[in-house]
Amino acid sequence: MYRQMRMWRHDYRNHLQTMKALDTPIKSGNAMADAILSSKMSLAQAPGIDVRVDAHTHIPIKQRISELDLCCVLGNLFDNAIEANDGLPEADRMIRVYMDMKGTQLYISFTNASSGGKQRKVGGRFRTTKSDEGHGFGLVHIDQIIEAAGGYLSRNFEDGASTTEILLPQS
Template sequence: MNIIIFWYFDRVRAAFEYKSKSNAADLKIELQTQYFDVLTEHQRKTDALWHDMKKHISLMKSLLNDGHQDITSEYIHKLETEMSDKIKIIRTEYPVLSALLTEQKQRAKKADIPFDIHVRLGSELKIEPVDLCVILGNLFDNALDACSLLPPEANKNISTSIGQRNNAVAIVFENTYMPTTKPRIRSGKHGLGLKNVRQAISKYNGQMVISEENNIFKASIVFP
């Protein structure tokens, strides 16, 4: 399961380097097809998990009836750990965007960084999902790098909100950071990443405002 998903996520990253609109459209179709395959496999794994859950519940009942509360508690803890390690699929109206957000959620979890995602998009979107991936992908990479530079005891958090009202789309992306690490974050590939974000936004006459306050980097993007 993990091999299939991460192979697919590698294909999503390729969308960031598309050369033309036609190439992006072809890639989007291919990614959507593969994403549906991932969802099918994920559903199969979920069905298998619930099938096994019946056996787990039966075993725990037997342990409790025999007075083994400590063993039952340990067994429940192991089940919770196993279930929390399962990949959670982020679902939106757009499979390419769903795949990207799912990958980002998994990467943040692996880095032990909370990542809050709120998406409300309609079925009609004037922005190509691949362009949304360029924007969110670069902002997330910068955010993950910024959080990784924070000391272990620091508050680490990444969040994104994507909303739509009629044809207008708004994106708010936030992450914690330390001002002393900012020069490292903005150099090299990070500067190029923000440049790619601005280019994608300009295609739709959108605007981006960046603010930095109380150790929080915030990018507010509006597409009219």
């Protein structure tokens, strides 16, 4: 129960940001997804991260995950991408987000610059490398949401870049 409360608290700020940013330049057909992407895009651009979001697709209404879970996934991926750019020279900072329909599945891709630190796997899943409290819930929550929806998730770390790809089937 305590762990679930900490997970919820971890994602709560994403939900608040989503509600604040309903008028957005991103038009995916899902107002909550547009709001979280626009809000996080603004947060990422403030410290000089080059951000490009291509999410001008129509997100189907009949997804196997709720809008809230979709926003948790997008918010956590964006938060991780922003943190991965910390400490990099401004010229190297970047985040690329791409969303589109691949047949009957929603495809989501996040690529970001990274310092190339060693990634930690526990039980076949990537885990946070940060030791301070409040970290480590995002990756776990993303994994749980995608698994529950019967989706596919892939994480790849290569030469200064990290990519997460997700496929989500429709209902």
